[in-house]
Amino acid sequence: MVLAEVARRRTGAERTRAELAQQTQVGEALVRGLVRAQLALALRLSLVVGIGLGGLPLLFAIAPEVGTAKLFGINLPWLLLGVAAFPFLVAVGWAYVHLAERNEQDFTDVVQRPER
Amino acid sequence: MDNPYTVPAMIAVTLATVVIGFYGLTLARTTSDFLVASRMVSPTWNAAAIGGEYLSAASFLGVAGLILKYGVDVLWYPVGFAAGYLALLLFVAAPLRRSGAFTLPDFCELRLGSRRLRTLATVFVAFIGWLYLVPQLQGAGLTLSTVTGSPYPLGALLVGAVVTGNVALGGMRAVTFVQAFQYWLKLTALAVPAIFLVLQWQSDGRPAVTPEAGAVFPAATTVVVEQAATLTLADGTTREVRPGEELSFAAGEPVPEISSTDTVNGADWLLPSTAGDDDRGLFATYSLILATFLGTMGLPHVLVRFYTNPDGAAARRTTLVVLALVGTFYLFPTLYGVLGRIYTPQLLLTGRSDAVVVLLPSAALGNGLTGQLLAALVAAGAFAAFLSTSSGLLTSVAGVLSTDLLGHGSVRDFRFATVVAGLVPTVLALYVSGLDVSQVVGLAFAVAASSFCPLLVLGIWWRGLTDAGAAAGILVGGGAAVGAVLFTVVGPELTGWPAVLIAQPAAWTVPLAFTVMVAASWVTRRRTPPDVAATMLRLHAPDALRL
Numbered sequence: 321m322v323l324a325e326v327a328r329r330r331t332g333a334e335r336t337r338a339e340l341a342q343q344t345q346v347g348e349a350l351v352r353g354l355v356r357a358q359l360a361l362a363l364r365l366s367l368v369v370g371i372g373l374g375g376l377p378l379l380f381a382i383a384p385e386v387g388t389a390k391l392f393g394i395n396l397p398w399l400l401l402g403v404a405a406f407p408f409l410v411a412v413g414w415a416y417v418h419l420a421e422r423n424e425q426d427f428t429d430v431v432q433r434p435e436r
Numbered sequence: 437m438d439n440p441y442t443v444p445a446m447i448a449v450t451l452a453t454v455v456i457g458f459y460g461l462t463l464a465r466t467t468s469d470f471l472v473a474s475r476m477v478s479p480t481w482n483a484a485a486i487g488g489e490y491l492s493a494a495s496f497l498g499v500a501g502l503i504l505k506y507g508v509d510v511l512w513y514p515v516g517f518a519a520g521y522l523a524l525l526l527f528v529a530a531p532l533r534r535s536g537a538f539t540l541p542d543f544c545e546l547r548l549g550s551r552r553l554r555t556l557a558t559v560f561v562a563f564i565g566w567l568y569l570v571p572q573l574q575g576a577g578l579t580l581s582t583v584t585g586s587p588y589p590l591g592a593l594l595v596g597a598v599v600t601g602n603v604a605l606g607g608m609r610a611v612t613f614v615q616a617f618q619y620w621l622k623l624t625a626l627a628v629p630a631i632f633l634v635l636q637w638q639s640d641g642r643p644a645v646t647p648e649a650g651a652v653f654p655a656a657t658t659v660v661v662e663q664a665a666t667l668t669l670a671d672g673t674t675r676e677v678r679p680g681e682e683l684s685f686a687a688g689e690p691v692p693e694i695s696s697t698d699t700v701n702g703a704d705w706l707l708p709s710t711a712g713d714d715d716r717g718l719f720a721t722y723s724l725i726l727a728t729f730l731g732t733m734g735l736p737h738v739l740v741r742f743y744t745n746p747d748g749a750a751a752r753r754t755t756l757v758v759l760a761l762v763g764t765f766y767l768f769p770t771l772y773g774v775l776g777r778i779y780t781p782q783l784l785l786t787g788r789s790d791a792v793v794v795l796l797p798s799a800a801l802g803n804g805l806t807g808q809l810l811a812a813l814v815a816a817g818a819f820a821a822f823l824s825t826s827s828g829l830l831t832s833v834a835g836v837l838s839t840d841l842l843g844h845g846s847v848r849d850f851r852f853a854t855v856v857a858g859l860v861p862t863v864l865a866l867y868v869s870g871l872d873v874s875q876v877v878g879l880a881f882a883v884a885a886s887s888f889c890p891l892l893v894l895g896i897w898w899r900g901l902t903d904a905g906a907a908a909g910i911l912v913g914g915g916a917a918v919g920a921v922l923f924t925v926v927g928p929e930l931t932g933w934p935a936v937l938i939a940q941p942a943a944w945t946v947p948l949a950f951t952v953m954v955a956a957s958w959v960t961r962r963r964t965p966p967d968v969a970a971t972m973l974r975l976h977a978p979d980a981l982r983l
Contacts, residue, residue, distance in 0.1 A: 395706055398508055402770040
């Protein structure tokens with residue numbers, strides 16, 4: 321009775337872990353899914369930075385009036401590059417840490433909750 | 437400059453570095469202690485240590501100097517230096533920590549199982565490390581001679597000796613405490629004087645940074661000409677000046693333009709370069725962005741710190757804190773560059789714009805007690821910048837040399853490798869004094885972005901990478917960047933497009949490295965390591981599972 325219960329509890333989580341470790345097809349598919357999700361997240365956020373920051377030189381070049389615009393008496397490019405860029409980078413980084421940990425939590429849930 | 441506080445301040449920083457180093461020494465016992473600080477360093481300490489290690493002479497002095505000279509276009513340097521940590525966070529931090537490798541060569545062997553690739557990586561680590569160390573030691577020599585009037589080799593030798601001794605005796609555990617201390621010192625040394633400088637600027641009636649009539653000398657100034665040049669005065673007349681000639685200017689007199697230094701003046705300084713007559717400026721800007729964004733992850737002294745995190749999630753959080761700390765720091769050099777335009781315009785004539793951070797406090801605040809104390813604080817911060825970055829670089833170069841080329845990783849091997857690794861750049865710094873500090877650091881980033889960045893990104897995210905592909909990519913892409921560096925340092929001067937392509941190579945060498953690495957891996961796809969699935973699981977599986 322007790323042994324059966326232990327055995328039943330073992331099956332789910334332990335089996336998934338074993339599948340991961342032994343690289344069965346199910347385990348392979350799980351890991352590939354996680355890697356793909358994390359890479360897609362990283363690429364999406366690089367795109368945000370690529371457009372948000374990487375687009376600025378092009379913008380300044382093709383629309384010189386943006387360069388001469390002023391905010392609080394300071395030229396906009398100075399504010400954007402000298403000040404705003406840093407909190408923007410930290411915000412993107414914070415979002416990444418948050419979302420990447422959620423991806424990992426989803427993966428862990430799948431592995432550890434057998435009765436899905 | 438007669439400032440009685442500068443030398444004691446620099447001696448205090450050096451002593452503090454050594455004392456904290458020896459405090460760490462009593463804790464450091466085994467080889468693993470030396471190299472990875474036992475992985476017991478908390479994320480905040482570790483992040484401050486990474487920041488302290490990273491903010492080099494180029495950040496502390498060079499950025500402000502570049503802004504003084506070239507204006508808004510070079511703000512991409514600090515932005516890129518910080519953004520590099522975001523790229524590191526997105527693509528490398530957690531998987532690299534989970535790989536369990538100590539150094540970049542370790543990663544090569546773990547992921548691709550090739551001893552020869554490991555040796556190639558060791559060679560590149562040493563090259564990038566030395567390329568980065570030489571300008572640090574040079575900067576120390578130049579600062580010491582600017583501030584105290586001592587001969588140039590003394591500063592380079594002094595920093596070289598202190599750093600080599602400290603790393604050889606204390607190892608990385610000691611260095612962790614030293615580096616964390618250095619970050620806060622550097623931030624204080626820039627932030628506190630900056631507050632006083634802004635207040636002074638307010639009380640001076642907010643003088644314009646780029647006055648309509650051109651820059652003027654705020655006080656009577658004497659400039660000694662260092663090389664023959666043509667002086668263009670405000671009224672349009674020109675005159676030839678010879679080395680050794682003394683030029684005196686009264687307060688309020690307009691600053692003339694000089695042909696020997698390449699500076700940007702008037703509205704051009706204030707506004708970003710625009711498209712139109714040529715696209716070279718835009719290409720150089722994008723090349724710089726690519727090099728700094730992607731180069732940080734390939735810097736050996738940054739990567740080695742990630743093994744001191746307990747797990748992948750901690751590595752991620754550490755990187756985020758570093759990003760915030762480094763970003764905070766980079767708010768200040770811009771302020772120095774801008775105020776330098778008002779208070780130290782003579783640097784535009786002498787071309788020694790790297791000195792702006794050190795000279796600005798006394799120039800703006802006068803030679804009273806406040807001005808002298810703040811000047812001493814800034815000089816101490818600059819010295820901290822040389823000490824900490826050189827220590828970190830030396831630790832990582834000595835680490836890979838002692839495990840791969842000069843020994844088997846024992847404490848004795850590490851000490852021996854430290855002495856060897858410290859001697860090479862010290863000797864180089866004594867013989868090569870004509871290099872431009874910021875430019876050489878930028879080239880080190882370009883080499884790292886063209887060699888280790890593709891290796892790490894493809895190694896972590898693409899199963900198809902092979903040892904042959906990785907080696908081909910590093911040799912072609914990294915080799916091209918190294919070639920550009922050597923050409924810049926010893927080759928003839930170029931003009932037009934070739935000059936831009938060689939001076940800012942990243943925009944073509946990074947795509948080249950990625951392309952060659954992917955193509956060569958595809959051609960040799962039968963060499964894909966058989967255990968790649970297990971490696972991927974180890975790199976990406978959440979820490980909680982502990983598979």
